[in-house]
Amino acid sequence: MNKLTGLILVLLLSFGCKEDDPTEVEDTFDKGAMLTNVANNVIIPSYSEWETNAKVLLEAAEVFNDKPNETNLTSLRAAFIEAHKSWNGCSIFEFGPAADQNTRLTINTFPTDTGQIESNISSNDYDLKSAQNADAKGFAAIDYVLFIDDQLLLSNPARAQYVIENAQQIFDRASEISSAWAAYKDEFASNTSSSAGSSISNLINELNYEFELVKNARVGIPLGKKTLGVTQVEKLEGFYSDESTQLAQSNIQGIKEAFTGGSGLGLDDYLDDLDAQKDGQKLSAALITLFDEIEEDLSNFNLKTSIENNPSELDPVYNKIERLVVLLKTDMPSQLGVQITYQDNDGD
Amino acid sequence: MTGIKPFLHRLIDRKVSISPLVTFRVLFGLLMFASVVRFWTNGWIEKQYIEPSLHFKYFGFHWIPEPSTPGIYLLFILVGLSALGIALGLVYRLSTILFFLSFTYIELIDATYYLNHYYFVSLVGFLLIFMPAHRLHSLDVRFGLTKSTTKVPAGYISLIKFQLTIVYLFAGIAKLNADWLLHAMPLALWLPAQDHLPIIGPFMKLEITPYLMSWAGAIYDLTIPFLLIISRTRTLAYLMVIAFHLMTWWFFQIGMFPFIMIGATLIFFSPAFHERVQSWLLSDKSIVSAPHAHPVSIRSWALFPAACFILFQVAFPFRYLSYDGNPFWHEQGYRYGWRVMLIEKAGYAQFKVVNGRGQKIEVDNKDFLTPVQEKMMSTQPDFMIQYAKILKNHYKSIGVDVAAVNADVHVTLNGRSSKPYIKPEVDLAAQVDSWQPKTWILPFES
Numbered sequence: 001m002n003k004l005t006g007l008i009l010v011l012l013l014s015f016g017c018k019e020d021d022p023t024e025v026e027d028t029f030d031k032g033a034m035l036t037n038v039a040n041n042v043i044i045p046s047y048s049e050w051e052t053n054a055k056v057l058l059e060a061a062e063v064f065n066d067k068p069n070e071t072n073l074t075s076l077r078a079a080f081i082e083a084h085k086s087w088n089g090c091s092i093f094e095f096g097p098a099a100d101q102n103t104r105l106t107i108n109t110f111p112t113d114t115g116q117i118e119s120n121i122s123s124n125d126y127d128l129k130s131a132q133n134a135d136a137k138g139f140a141a142i143d144y145v146l147f148i149d150d151q152l153l154l155s156n157p158a159r160a161q162y163v164i165e166n167a168q169q170i171f172d173r174a175s176e177i178s179s180a181w182a183a184y185k186d187e188f189a190s191n192t193s194s195s196a197g198s199s200i201s202n203l204i205n206e207l208n209y210e211f212e213l214v215k216n217a218r219v220g221i222p223l224g225k226k227t228l229g230v231t232q233v234e235k236l237e238g239f240y241s242d243e244s245t246q247l248a249q250s251n252i253q254g255i256k257e258a259f260t261g262g263s264g265l266g267l268d269d270y271l272d273d274l275d276a277q278k279d280g281q282k283l284s285a286a287l288i289t290l291f292d293e294i295e296e297d298l299s300n301f302n303l304k305t306s307i308e309n310n311p312s313e314l315d316p317v318y319n320k321i322e323r324l325v326v327l328l329k330t331d332m333p334s335q336l337g338v339q340i341t342y343q344d345n346d347g348d
Numbered sequence: 349m350t351g352i353k354p355f356l357h358r359l360i361d362r363k364v365s366i367s368p369l370v371t372f373r374v375l376f377g378l379l380m381f382a383s384v385v386r387f388w389t390n391g392w393i394e395k396q397y398i399e400p401s402l403h404f405k406y407f408g409f410h411w412i413p414e415p416s417t418p419g420i421y422l423l424f425i426l427v428g429l430s431a432l433g434i435a436l437g438l439v440y441r442l443s444t445i446l447f448f449l450s451f452t453y454i455e456l457i458d459a460t461y462y463l464n465h466y467y468f469v470s471l472v473g474f475l476l477i478f479m480p481a482h483r484l485h486s487l488d489v490r491f492g493l494t495k496s497t498t499k500v501p502a503g504y505i506s507l508i509k510f511q512l513t514i515v516y517l518f519a520g521i522a523k524l525n526a527d528w529l530l531h532a533m534p535l536a537l538w539l540p541a542q543d544h545l546p547i548i549g550p551f552m553k554l555e556i557t558p559y560l561m562s563w564a565g566a567i568y569d570l571t572i573p574f575l576l577i578i579s580r581t582r583t584l585a586y587l588m589v590i591a592f593h594l595m596t597w598w599f600f601q602i603g604m605f606p607f608i609m610i611g612a613t614l615i616f617f618s619p620a621f622h623e624r625v626q627s628w629l630l631s632d633k634s635i636v637s638a639p640h641a642h643p644v645s646i647r648s649w650a651l652f653p654a655a656c657f658i659l660f661q662v663a664f665p666f667r668y669l670s671y672d673g674n675p676f677w678h679e680q681g682y683r684y685g686w687r688v689m690l691i692e693k694a695g696y697a698q699f700k701v702v703n704g705r706g707q708k709i710e711v712d713n714k715d716f717l718t719p720v721q722e723k724m725m726s727t728q729p730d731f732m733i734q735y736a737k738i739l740k741n742h743y744k745s746i747g748v749d750v751a752a753v754n755a756d757v758h759v760t761l762n763g764r765s766s767k768p769y770i771k772p773e774v775d776l777a778a779q780v781d782s783w784q785p786k787t788w789i790l791p792f793e794s
Contacts, residue, residue: 028553031544194541195601205719216712228707228748274540279765322698326758329696330766337534337541337692339601341720343396346463346688347593347602347609348519348565 029273030265031192035199037264039185042257046090047181051174053083058167065160073153076163077146081243083170084139088247089254092210095202096188097180105134107170110217111235112140114148121145121158128169140237142166147240196339203258203267205340208328210255215321218248222307223314233307244303249295256291267332276335283331290324360503360646365619366484367498367626368505373481375611376472377435380447383604384428393424396461400718402738403458404731406683407781412456420457426450434476437486439493441477448473459731460724464688465605468515471661472612475511479504480644485626501646503654508615510658513573515609518665518686520569526794527676527690528566532558533762534692535565542599565689568592576616589613600689671785677761677792679728680785695726695759695769699736699776701743702752709748711739727759729770729786736776753777767793 060079064072087108094104116136120126128137142163145153153159191199216226217237222244224231236244260266268284276283297317306314333340387393397420405412415423427450433443452470455461480500482488489496527533535558543552551557568588575585593606614622668681675682676691699711713722716738725731736753743750752775760766767790770776774788 028543028550192544194538212712212714216710220710225708225710226712228703228709274537277765322756326696326766330694330758330760334692334694334760335537335763337538341723342390342601343392343461343720344463344603344605345601347465347600347605348569348596348689 029270031200031270032189034261034265034267034270035189035192038203038258038261038266039181039188041262041264042266043090043093043188044178044181044185046086046093046254046257047174047178050083050086050090051171051178053079053086054167054171054174057083058164058171061160061164061167065157065164068154068157068160070154073146073150077241080139080142080146081241081246083167084143084238084243084247085250087139087170087174088251089257091251092206092255092258094206094209095199096184097177100180101173101176103173103177107138107173108140108237109135109138110140110143110237111239112136112138112144114144117141117144117162121156121162124158124161128165137166137169139166139170143238143240143243147242194336194338196342198338200267200336201338201340204333204336204338207255207258207267208325208333208340210251211321211325211328214248214251214255215318215325218244218251219303219314219318219321222303223311223318225318231307231311233304236303236307239304242302242304245298245301248303249298252291252295252298256288256295259287259291267336271332271335274335276331278327278331283327283335287324287327287332290320290327294320294324358502359506360501360651362502363499364502364505365498365623366480366500367619367622368615368617369479369481369500369508370485370626371622372508372612372615373437373476373479374435374485375614376476376608377431377433379604379608379611380431380451380469381428381435382607384424384431386604388424393420395718396720397454397457400458400460400721402716402721404460404721404725404734406456406459406462407730407783409456412453414457420454423450423454427454434481437482437488440482440486440488444473444477448477458721460721462683463605464515464684464686465603465608467684468511469608471511472508475507475657478650479508483644485630497644500644503646505615507654507658508612509573509577511661512609512612512615514661514665515686516569516573519688520566520571522685522687522690523562523566523569525676525690527762528562531762532562534690535562537692537763538600545598565592576613579618582616586613586617596689602689667783673789674792674794677759678786678789679730680783680789691762693727693759693761694723694766695757696766697722697726697732697755697757699739699753699755701739701748701750702754704749704751706751709743716742726757727769729789730781732757732770732776733779733781736779740777750777751775761792764793 057076057079060072060076064076091104091108098104113135116133120133120136126133145159145162188199194200217235220226222232222234222236233239238244238247258266260268268288271284271287272282278286294317297320301314301317303314339345397415398417403414426446430443430447430450433439434447448470451466451473455466455470480497481504483494483497483500486494488494523529539552539558539561541552543549545552572585572589572592575581575588590610593610596602597606665685668675668685671678671680675687676693697713699713701709701711703709713725716735717725725735732755736755740750740753754772754774755770755776756772757769758766759769769790771788771790776788779786779788
């Protein structure tokens, strides 16, 4: 047995050595530090910004309700766009406190059910939490009410009230999640394992999920990708305010920050530590380049105008989005060695 | 010639103590019962069998009906109760038949969840039907449903040892490839992710660790059955079994398998060992000294099906050799081959339903598949065919004149950059799944 062990060791050393010393410990990447950074410098600030902006939105809605005039409408609309963009920056973090509340579905289901909204407003008797209003609430509902018809909005207090109800719900959610994260932070940062349901696994799963929402819900579906090329511009997020492009950009920016950990440690650094490559270059660089290019390319367009007039001009950027989805769903999780589903694997 | 007959006699006819078989029966039954409880309490019955709107089928088993919601719970109850029946030796024959049928049925509902160890459990469940494992220390004996015996033909125990040997040997043979031995893949991807573990964590990121573990794993698989057979090395070998399986259990998300193997390999121990343990546990010497007045013997006609089973087990895993290319890439002839923990594979499949005018519908897999199903489909060609046919039917039913179903699929294998996996222009819905090579899978680039 000893001879055998010796032989194996010799073999291993000859295979494993290359030039460098195989037993040398590399600077150990601290996953806990990465998660702490992502929590402290990305997640918590994003939520707190969203909470602040949601509060501004609610207050602006109340001001408008008191004095429905053009000036107050303008500031209410501006507050709405800010709140919506800041939500899009943190909607990727649908785990822990946000998942408990099923937040994505509750506050940002789009396209919205305009018929249901109108019937709610005219009956003035509705419960936003009820199942029949699942598609008639949140940012998309406010987007519709605020931008569909100025005169109606200025003249009918029930419409302003609908905005208030929705803004209240969004603000409540924002403050609940914000305060829950203060308690959840340590749990998040200390769960450094690679199993399903660990913090890194959650982060990767939601990164994929959210970016697929960019590909499908935010760009692909309006572009007609699911409908034989027949465009469905009204399915755009932010269709009534015509802020679709900015909303998509904020969303992509948020996803990228979740990946990079802002200026601190993030999944990109973790991939670098693992020496993850994509066709001869750093995988992290390939990912970041695509994130940046997509965001940059989008700024050359107005999604609504392009889809209405010349949808094919969006093909190059859509193509880049598709390429990024592939990297996010195959190369990245594979290199990280993280379990993204709960099912048992084959054992040995 | 003189050597063969005594050898076969020693292996098949010779009367040996029933006690190893009894231990095996009890542990197998208890572990299966625990597996059912674990599966149920994890909420997996719901997640794997109720929530999905469709199921991927095994080749040759597309006819398996999908049970209703109460039906699937009943099946799991049946597995659990029959597993207890096996452990207790209560209406043993019926219990083993019900266990084999209900467990195998559940596995056949959805190929998404295929694991070699489920296949192993089905095989063992099948073998137990024919084994007299309830003829001692069982409720059947106590209730007088069967006569007790202390001796059984060695063939029964040999067959289980054979099955365990097959599992280890093929797992070892599958490791003899360049990725495993020369590049330490996929352990080089998986172990660094374990660097948070106490004590051993820091070693997980050493460059040499995955090499050591890959080689150790291959040598372990290839030698452990023999080290367990030889009495001089048995105790050491069993300590290795425990250490090896506990380590993989600690590192990886592999469920009950390590415990099944730790329990099952006890069958290699001597009758004396099992008798001592059993009499100590039962503190009842009288049962141990039960007369073997009702010996069991193997009927000669039974040797033929047993030989077929053995031949099948030896030959079937090698069918991958009839396909060109890397079986880890194309996965043809991959299942039922004890290829475990060998690949880190991830894919992404964008399906496109094309109508008569060439217009396309891009499919969001989440609309049809659960995350696990999507993950499995994205790397397994036979699932892609099934999925394409399901999509074709779905879109036809809502009025689309479906001309073809294509897919852009990208797959990464063992840390290589993701690459196109199939020909994007092939109409997957028009493909027939068979054992013929799937020519639309793009060749593997190493």
